[in-house]
Structure formats: structure tokens, C-alpha cells
Amino acid sequence: MIDLDQATLQWFNDHAAQGILITDAQLTIRNWNQWLETHSGRTAEEVIGRNLLEAYPDLAARRLDQAYTRALAGQVVVLSQRLHHYLLPMPPANPHTTFTHMQQSVRIAPLMTDERVAGTITVIDDVTERVEREEKLKHQIAVQEALQEIDRAILTLDLQECLQRLVHYTSALVGASTVAVVLRNNGKLQLGAYVSGEHRQQNLSADAERSIAAWAIRHGQAILIEDLMTIENHAILTPLDPTSRCAIAAPFIVEDEVIGALVVEAARARAFSEAEESLVIALATQAAIAIQNARLFEAEQRRREVAHALLEITQVASSSLELTQVLKHIAQRAAAICDASRCAIFLLNPTGERLDPVMAQFADGHVDSDLWATFKTLTAPVDAIPLLQKAIRERRPALFDDPSRTDLVPRAWSEPFGVQKLLAVPLISHDRAIGVMVLDITKSGGKFTPDQIDLAVTIGGQVAASIENAQLYSRVQHMAITDSLTGLYNRRGISELGSREVNRAHRFDRPLAAIMFDLDHFKHINDTYGHPIGDQVLAGLAARCRLSLRDVDLLGRYGGEEFAALLSETSLSDARKVAERLRQRVARAPFETDRGSMRVTISLGVAPLDEHCEDLTALLKRADQALYAAKQAGRNQVCVWSP
Amino acid sequence: MVLNEHQSDALHELTNIAVGRAAAALSDLTGRHVLLEVPHTRICSITELPVTLSDLMSGEVATVHQIFTGPVAGDALLLLSHEAATILTKLLTDEPISSKRLNVSDQEVLIEIGNIVLNACLGMFGNLLQVHISFSVPRLHLDALDTLLDSLVIGTEELRYALVVSTTFRLQDTQVGGHLIIVLGVASLEHLLSEIEALG
Numbered sequence: 001m002i003d004l005d006q007a008t009l010q011w012f013n014d015h016a017a018q019g020i021l022i023t024d025a026q027l028t029i030r031n032w033n034q035w036l037e038t039h040s041g042r043t044a045e046e047v048i049g050r051n052l053l054e055a056y057p058d059l060a061a062r063r064l065d066q067a068y069t070r071a072l073a074g075q076v077v078v079l080s081q082r083l084h085h086y087l088l089p090m091p092p093a094n095p096h097t098t099f100t101h102m103q104q105s106v107r108i109a110p111l112m113t114d115e116r117v118a119g120t121i122t123v124i125d126d127v128t129e130r131v132e133r134e135e136k137l138k139h140q141i142a143v144q145e146a147l148q149e150i151d152r153a154i155l156t157l158d159l160q161e162c163l164q165r166l167v168h169y170t171s172a173l174v175g176a177s178t179v180a181v182v183l184r185n186n187g188k189l190q191l192g193a194y195v196s197g198e199h200r201q202q203n204l205s206a207d208a209e210r211s212i213a214a215w216a217i218r219h220g221q222a223i224l225i226e227d228l229m230t231i232e233n234h235a236i237l238t239p240l241d242p243t244s245r246c247a248i249a250a251p252f253i254v255e256d257e258v259i260g261a262l263v264v265e266a267a268r269a270r271a272f273s274e275a276e277e278s279l280v281i282a283l284a285t286q287a288a289i290a291i292q293n294a295r296l297f298e299a300e301q302r303r304r305e306v307a308h309a310l311l312e313i314t315q316v317a318s319s320s321l322e323l324t325q326v327l328k329h330i331a332q333r334a335a336a337i338c339d340a341s342r343c344a345i346f347l348l349n350p351t352g353e354r355l356d357p358v359m360a361q362f363a364d365g366h367v368d369s370d371l372w373a374t375f376k377t378l379t380a381p382v383d384a385i386p387l388l389q390k391a392i393r394e395r396r397p398a399l400f401d402d403p404s405r406t407d408l409v410p411r412a413w414s415e416p417f418g419v420q421k422l423l424a425v426p427l428i429s430h431d432r433a434i435g436v437m438v439l440d441i442t443k444s445g446g447k448f449t450p451d452q453i454d455l456a457v458t459i460g461g462q463v464a465a466s467i468e469n470a471q472l473y474s475r476v477q478h479m480a481i482t483d484s485l486t487g488l489y490n491r492r493g494i495s496e497l498g499s500r501e502v503n504r505a506h507r508f509d510r511p512l513a514a515i516m517f518d519l520d521h522f523k524h525i526n527d528t529y530g531h532p533i534g535d536q537v538l539a540g541l542a543a544r545c546r547l548s549l550r551d552v553d554l555l556g557r558y559g560g561e562e563f564a565a566l567l568s569e570t571s572l573s574d575a576r577k578v579a580e581r582l583r584q585r586v587a588r589a590p591f592e593t594d595r596g597s598m599r600v601t602i603s604l605g606v607a608p609l610d611e612h613c614e615d616l617t618a619l620l621k622r623a624d625q626a627l628y629a630a631k632q633a634g635r636n637q638v639c640v641w642s643p
Numbered sequence: 644m645v646l647n648e649h650q651s652d653a654l655h656e657l658t659n660i661a662v663g664r665a666a667a668a669l670s671d672l673t674g675r676h677v678l679l680e681v682p683h684t685r686i687c688s689i690t691e692l693p694v695t696l697s698d699l700m701s702g703e704v705a706t707v708h709q710i711f712t713g714p715v716a717g718d719a720l721l722l723l724s725h726e727a728a729t730i731l732t733k734l735l736t737d738e739p740i741s742s743k744r745l746n747v748s749d750q751e752v753l754i755e756i757g758n759i760v761l762n763a764c765l766g767m768f769g770n771l772l773q774v775h776i777s778f779s780v781p782r783l784h785l786d787a788l789d790t791l792l793d794s795l796v797i798g799t800e801e802l803r804y805a806l807v808v809s810t811t812f813r814l815q816d817t818q819v820g821g822h823l824i825i826v827l828g829v830a831s832l833e834h835l836l837s838e839i840e841a842l843g
Contacts (some may be wrong), residue, residue: 063671074769075762076709076778080751082736083672105751107780115775127748134746 013044019088019104019124025117027052027068039090039102039126058089071108071120079106081127092128103128139173143279146173150286159294163193166262166287171195173283174248174276176264178241181287182213183252183260189214192260192291212237216249216261222284224248224277227269245269250281252288259291306455309337313462326466327359331437334459335363338452340423340439344375345463346388347427347435355382355436370416378413385410391424392433397453398424417442423453425460429468437463485535486542488563489556497554498566498616505568505609513575515565516623517582517604520635522561525598533593534561537600540591548585549578564620572608572640579604579638587636603630607641646686646836653839655684657767658808658823665763669756673735678813679760689803689826693792699809699822700724704788705745707757709781711765714774715834717803717827718795719765721757725785727819728753734815745785754783764808764823771838795826802829 012020013033019040022031029052032044042055052068053060059068064087067077079087086104093102105127111119146169150162167179181192189209215237216223225231225247228239239247244265252260262284266272313330327345335343344360360375362368382389387408391398400408400422409422421441426433437460441447448456481493489497505512519525519541526534538561545563549555554566567575583604590597605626613619622641630639646654659681666679687695705728707721723731725745732738732749735756745753758781769776784791795805808823827835 070762073766074775074777075766076758076780078751078755078758078781080748080755082748082752083755109780110777112777131748134748137746 018126019122021052021088021122021124022111022119023052023068023122024119025072027072027120029055030119036088036124039093040088041090056088059087067106067108068120071110072117074110074112074117076110077106077108079104079108081105081131087122087124093126094128097128097132099128099132102126103131142173143282146170146283147286150283150290159291159298160193162287162290162294166283166290167193167195170262170264170280170283174264174272174279175266176271177267178239178244178263178265180213180240180263181260182211182217182240182263183291184217184258189217210238211240211263212247212249213240213261213263216251216263217258220251220253220258222248222250222277222281224272224274226272229269239265241265243267246271248272248277248280250277250284252284252291254288254292259288262287306337309333310458310462313459323467324359327463328361330459330463330466331359331361332363332365334437334456334463335361335439338423338439338448338456338459339363339441339446340448340452341442341446342371342417342440344438344440345427345435346378346438347467348382348392348433352433353381355380355385355388358435374412374416378410380410387422388424388436388438391426391436395426395428395433397426397457399448399453400424401447414440418444420444421447423448423456425456427460427464427467429464434464434467483557486539486557488542488546489554491556491558494554494556494558494564494566495616498556498564498620501554501566501568502609502616502619510569511571512609512619513567513570513572513606514609514619514623515567515575515579515582515604515606516558516620516627517563517565517579517602518627518631519561520601520603520631522600525600529593529595529598533595533598536593537591537598540593541586541600541602544585544591545582548582558620564623566616572606575606575608576638576640579606583636583638601636603627603635604638605630605641606638650836650840651684653842654686654806654836655681657771657839657842658684658764661764661767662760662808662810662823664767665760668759668763669735672755672759675735675814677735680811680813681808682811683809685807686832687805687807689795689805692795692805692807692824692826693789695805695807696722696788696792696822696824699807701788704728704786704791705753706784706786706791707754707761707781708784709758709761709765710779711776712779713769713776715768715772715776715827715831717825717831719761720791720795720824720826721760721821722791722824723753723819723821727821730817731756731812731819731821734817734819750783750785754781757781757783760810760823764825768825768835771842772834803827804829804832806832 009031013031016033016035019036020031020033021029021036023029029047029050032047037043047055053065059065064079064084067079070077081103084106086101087106088104090102092099103126105125106122108120108122110117111121149165149169163181167181170176171179178195180194183190183192212223212225225237228237228245228247231237240263245267246269247263247265249261249263251258252262262280264272264276264280313333331343331345335341340363342360342362345358346355347358348355357375357378360371362371382392387398387400409419413419414422417440419440419442423439425437425439427435427437437456439456481489481496483490501512504510519537522534525537542557542563546555549565552568556564558564567578570578583602587601590599605623605628607619607622607626609619613622626639626641630637633639662679662681666677669677685695700722703725705723705725709719711717711719729745732745732752736752761781762778765776765778803826806825806827810821810823812819812821
């Protein structure tokens with residue numbers, strides 16, 4: 001029997017703010033204070049004298065009888081709330097708590113008499129409110145951490161990563177079995193990210209438009225459905241996971257536009273309340289900013305890529321590369337930045353009746369001879385490919401998006417490659433269609449967005465400009481006035497510059513003479529040693545003659561082995577001396593070639609400009625007649641024109 | 644005081660058995676497989692304790708402290724670094740380890756764990772000496788190491804010794820180190836050692 005101080009016990013019983021339970025060594029309850037009466041609903045009269053483990057069989061079931069065994073062995077025992085929740089089952093003091101039992105923190109100590117354990121004393125603290133505060137704080141910290149994580153995701157600016165983190169944190173914070181991000185893209189609902197305990201799905205079901213996500217997106221407000229089974233119009237609010245009973249959806253709103261929704265679902269009815277709803281709304285608000293930022297960033301990045309590609313195309317287009325190289329480069333870049341599979345370029349022939357393929361490239365730049373082989377055969381009258389004709393006639397992009405319309409695009413083109421979409425952009429230069437650029441998509445599901453079509457038109461303009469430039473350049477090349485073999489003026493150079501000399505001589509009544517000369521037996525050299533040797537002789541001859549003339553004199557290769565020189569401010573007799581000097585210098589020394597030294601001679605005709613000689617052509621004709629005479633007279637000599 | 648080899652081995656073996664029981668009790672309590680190992684046991688005088696401990700740990704520590712009285716009397720402590728205390732508590736209660744703070748409920752868990760470990764060790768010694776030892780209610784101190792050591796060194800005039808048992812908690816692929824420190828008067832310690840020697 002325990003001997004307890006009556007006054008102390010009285011105080012425990014009446015005033016202690018804790019439960020105080022005293023047993024003897026047999027665990028018979030000896031004291032049960034007022035606090036315990038109040039909270040357990042059992043009076044002292046009911047329990048005193050009963051065995052604790054019999055009065056509370058729950059203790060043994062939860063193996064808490066061991067705590068008393070230890071106490072009876074002399075140990076002080078601590079039972080923490082976290083590990084045991086409670087010792088004696090009692091309702092919580094505050095009925096509005098989330099706990100079914102009062103949460104308790106307990107110490108059990110042996111009561112000693114003469115160094116023997118005579119009984120136990122148990123002190124029970126009600127820690128329900130404290131634990132609730134702690135849980136709330138922990139939850140708030142977790143929410144803050146999640147929001148910070150989403151903020152961090154905003155900084156990383158990868159949309160997919162943002163969404164993955166969002167569903168991950170939402171799932172952890174709300175305790176949902178299913179969390180999904182549904183995004184609205186061009187009016188259609190798409191699944192952005194999804195986590196689920198059991199079901200993994202990649203796509204929204206067909207009736208996504210009737211889902212709770214669609215409702216939140218349409219109404220622009222959050223919705224909480226505590227039990228999907230009890231709502232009247234079940235059909236208009238389907239969960240994403242058919243087994244869900246409870247769901248919340250909160251819209252992502254950016255600048256008054258609803259861009260999607262965050263959906264959480266649980267299998268248990270009433271799993272969520274307003275607390276979870278406001279949390280989901282907070283997460284959705286944060287996420288909307290992240291999604292918008294990520295989208296803006298992606299769009300900005302895309303713009304930069306496009307700007308960069310266009311700059312590159314412009315640089316290539318204005319470079320000195322030959323047209324084929326330019327078009328090859330542009331075609332590949334165009335296909336790549338428009339997300340097309342391939343790009344081909346057709347040019348209209350000068351009469352505008354036929355389209356000739358000039359280039360075909362894959363987006364990744366790989367070379368495939370089959371591709372070009374196919375395109376090469378596509379040379380056709382314009383009206384044979386109606387899609388291209390349409391683009392050229394209407395001067396705007398024409399889109400082919402139905403592979404079965406073989407009447408629009410030849411089978412030879414669409415079928416071997418499985419073309420799904422095709423975009424034809426007319427190439428317009430100086431208000432005139434000069435050809436068409438064609439982009440196609442061979443993978444199913446691909447499509448051209450309005451942005452890509454705009455981009456293709458811009459690139460088409462660049463292609464047209466390049467072609468225009470290249471054609472202009474080749475015209476200049478064609479008109480060029482120098483002869484590439486000899487470095488002298490060519491016939492065109494002689495004509496243009498010589499005409500100016502003739503006009504000037506006439507205008508100022510100044511003397512001007514022309515010499516035409518020709519390599520003797522040049523055909524023989526070519527036939528015997530080949531054209532390359534002939535060319536070497538011509539080049540050597542040109543160089544030697546150039547050195548024999550003044551800088552002001554015009555010297556040119558008039559054609560073949562025939563040369564012409566215009567000597568300004570020179571009388572006929574002086575011109576005759578110059579011609580004789582040329583003849584001697586050529587004949588005196590041989591020319592070095594790859595086939596050894598070669599001795600050659602020239603025949604020359606000299607003619608003066610006079611009032612009867614109207615233009616350069618007439619002057620050169622006179623010199624040519626004199627040259628003919630020199631040839632006739634036996635070659636290697638100078639003849640002067642005579643009327 | 645220096646232990647001879649025989650005393651040292653016997654002491655090491657005894658503490659191993661004691662923490663083994665504590666580990667079993669912890670596993671039972673938390674439903675997780677907990678192992679406790681004693682890699683090292685040493686004895687030093689109380690004046691040397693600060694140096695010994697500062698070699699072992701530093702900074703913020705969490706200590707579960709129980710005073711025991713009876714024929715053998717002294718202080719028993721489970722000393723954990725604050726980080727180790729946090730990890731151990733979270734692992735044993737399934738709480739996420741993100742927060743470095745120990746709230747009151749976490750602290751209670753730590754007290755319960757400490758109490759189990761300390762009781763197992765002291766209970767063993769009590770049985771060995773066949774004396775009854777009374778325990779105070781365990782308390783948790785969250786202090787800097789220095790403050791704790793001061794409170795142990797200041798006090799009685801009797802020459803006191805500390806039995807320092809380094810322990811390693813192993814659970815869920817994680818190791819958490821801690822130290823059991825039992826501070827005894829020289830008389831109690833000699834008593835204990837002679838009993839330990841008698842075992843062999």
C-alpha cells in the first residue's frame with residue numbers, strides 16, 4: 001500500500017492542470033484526479049480500485065503496458081506524443097480539432113518506498129493544441145518552400161520543369177492521389193504535367209471538355225467538389241481519374257486570360273476542404289506566372305533564333321558564294337527554322353511557262369541523292385503542279401494539308417516521302433514572281449503555324465533577292481570587259497572603251513590609229529600541241545605586246561588568236577612603226593611553253609581614223625582588211641590599209 | 644585512472660550488450676530496424692572531458708540528461724550534434740528532414756529515445772552492481788557544447804570520472820553518431836570496475 005501525503009494528493013486532485021494517475025505495484029488505480037475525471041469522462045469512483053490494464057485494455061493492445069513494466073522495474077518512462085499520440089484514449093478538449101483523440105505527452109515514474117517500487121505515478125499533459133500549431137506551422141513552411149521552389153522554377157524558365165515541380169509539390173502538400181496541369185492551347189485542352197499514384201496517363205480522355213478542369217477554365221474560378229457522387233449533374237464534371245471521388249480545380253489566370261488549370265483529385269470523398277482549395281488556388285496563382293514567363297521566354301528565344309537565322313540567311317545571300325551554294329544554305333535553314341522536313345526551290349523559266357527545280361535540301365542538312373533525283377524529274381509546265389501555280393498566280397503562300405489531294409501535288413513528290421503538309425511560298429522579285437519555295441512536313445501530326453508561314457514568306461523574299469542578285473551578277477560577269485586568259489580587254493572591253501576613243505578623236509579632231517593582228521598558223525599549234533599550249537602562247541604574246549605599247553594604248557583580244565590595239569594621238573606612219581616593232585619583238589624571240597620554246601610570227605594590219613570612218617566598227621574593219629592583205633602577202637609582215 | 648586491458652575489454656563488451664538492448668527497444672518502439680554500435684569506449688577524468696569531447700564534436704549540441712541517485716550516483720547524458728539529433732528524430736518519426744528546427748514534439752521524441760538508451764545502460768550497471776538506481780525525469784538541453792561541459796565540471800568536490808561511450812545509430816542506410824557519457828564519482832567508478840573485473 002502506498003502512503004501518500006494527503007495534502008499533496010488533494011492539491012493534485014483539485015488543481016493540477018495535468019492528468020495525475022497513481023497506481024500501486026499491481027497497477028491497481030489508487031488515485032484519479034479531477035482533470036482525468038473531466039477529460040476521460042470517468043469518475044474516480046468508477047476507476048479507483050480497478051486494475052489500470054483492465055480499465056483500459058487499449059493499453060495492452062498498444063503495448064503500452066511495457067511502459068508500466070519498465071516503471072515498476074524502477075525506470076522513469078517518457079512517452080512522446082509523436083511516437084504514441086496518447087496514453088489513455090480521451091476526446092480532445094476542443095471538439096473542432098482534427099484529432100479524434102486528445103494528444104498526450106506522458107511521464108511515468110516509479111514510486112519508491114524503502115528502495116522498493118511501491119507503485120507508479122503517471123503525469124499526462126494535453127498537447128493537442130501545441131501539436132496542431134506545430135503541424136500548421138510545418139504545413140505553412142512546406143507551402144512556403146513549395147512556392148519558393150516554383151519561384152525558382154520560374155527562374156529556370158523551362159516550362160516543362162515548372163509544371164513538373166508544380167504537380168510534385170501540389171501532390172505532396174495537398175495529399176492528392178492525382179494532380180494534373182491542364183493547359184489551353186489554341187482552344188484545345190492539353191495535359192501539361194501529371195502525377196498519379198496508380199494511373200499514369202499521357203493524354204486527356206476524350207471528354208476532357210466536360211472535366212472539372214474544363215469547368216474551372218471556362219468559368220475562370222476555382223471549384224471544390226467534396227463528393228463527386230453526390231452532385232446532381234455528374235456528367236458535366238467528370239474527374240480526370242475515373243476513380244476519384246473528391247476534386248479541386250483552380251484556373252491559371254494571366255492578364256484576364258485563363259490559360260489552364262491545376263487539378264487535384266482524391267479517391268476518398270471529402271478528402272479536401274476549403275483549406276486545400278485555398279492552397280490549390282495559391283499554387284495555381286504562382287504557377288500561372290511561371291507558365292506565362294516560361295511561354296514568353298520560349299517565344300522570345302524562338303524570336304531570337306529566327307532573327308539569328310534570318311541574319312545568317314541575309315549574310316549568305318549577300319555573300320560572294322555562287323547561287324547554288326547560297327540556295328543550298330538558305331533552303332536548309334528555311335526548313336530548319338520552319339520546323340519543316342525539307343525545302344525545295346523551283347525557278348520559273350524566262351517565259352514564265354515552266355518550273356525548274358534548282359534545289360532540294362533536308363532540314364538537318366543531310367545529303368540524300370534520292371531526294372534530288374526525285375526533284376530533278378519534277379520539271380514541268382507551271383500548270384502541272386496546281387499548288388505551285390496557285391502560289392505563283394495569287395502571289396501568296398498556298399498550303400496543302402490533305403495528302404490525299406494528289407491533284408494538287410504530283411504523286412512522284414508526295415508519295416515516296418509520305419508528305420503530310422506542304423507549304424508553297426512564291427518568290428517575288430521586283431513585283432514579278434520568279435519561282436516558288438516549297439516546304440514540306442513528312443512526319444505525321446506536324447503542321448505549319450501562322451508564325452511559321454509568316455517566317456517562310458520572309459525567307460522567300462530573301463531567296464528571291466538572292467536569285468535576283470545572282471542573275472545581276474552573272475550579267476555583269478557576262479558584260480565584263482577583261483579577257484581571263486590574257487588579262488587584256490576582251491572584245492566587249494575593246495568595243496566599249498574603243499568607242500569612247502573614237503568619239504573623242506572625232507570630237508577633238510585628233511589622230512587615232514588601229515592595229516589588228518593575228519598569230520600566224522595558230523591552228524597548227526593547237527592541232528599539234530593542244531589548246532593548253534596554244535593558250536600559253538597567246539598569253540605570252542599578249543604580255544609581250546602589252547610591254548611594247550604605251551599605257552594609254554588600248555590592247556585587247558578580239559577573239560581567238562586575233563588582237564586589236566587602238567593607239568590614241570598616233571598618226572598612220574607612227575602606227576606603222578609601232579606595228580613593225582610588234583612584229584619584230586614577236587618574231588625575234590621564242591615563247592616558253594610546257595612543251596618547250598615556241599617560235600611564232602604575227603601578221604598585222606594598220607588603219608587610220610578619218611572623216612570617212614564613222615565609228616570603231618568601221619575603223620577596225622579597215623584594219624582587218626589590211627591584216628587580210630598582210631596574210632595574203634605571206635604573213636609575218638605589216639600592211640597598211642588603203643582605200 | 645587508466646583501465647587495464649581486461650577492464651577495457653569487459654567494459655566494452657558490457658556497453659555493447661547494453662546498447663544492443665536499447666537498439667532492440669528502439670526498433671520495437673518505432674517499427675524500424677535500428678542498430679546501435681559501440682566503436683569506442685574510454686574513461687577520462689572530468690577535467691579532461693572538455694578536451695576529449697571537443698575532439699569528438701563542436702558547436703550546437705542536443706543532450707538528453709538524467710541524474711541518477713542511489714548507491715551509485717552521477718549524471719548520464721546522451722550527446723548528439725544538433726544535426727545528428729535532427730536527422731535521428733526525423734528518421735525515427737518519418738518526418739521530412741527539410742527543416743533544421745526541432746519543435747517541441749521533436750524534442751519530446753529525442754527525450755524518449757535518450758531515456759531508452761540511458762536506461763538500458765544504467766540498468767545494466769545497476770544489475771551488475773545489484774543496487775537500485777533511481778532516475779530523474781530526463782531533460783533535454785539544446786546548448787553550445789561549452790555550456791553543457793561547464794555545468795558538469797562545476798559542482799562537487801569529489802574527483803569524478805566520465806565514461807565516454809561512442810555510439811553509432813544505424814537505420815535506413817543512414818549512420819548517426821552520438822556519445823553516451825556517464826559521469827561518476829571515483830568511488831562509484833572503482834566499485835563498478837571491480838564488479839566488471841569480477842565478471843571475468
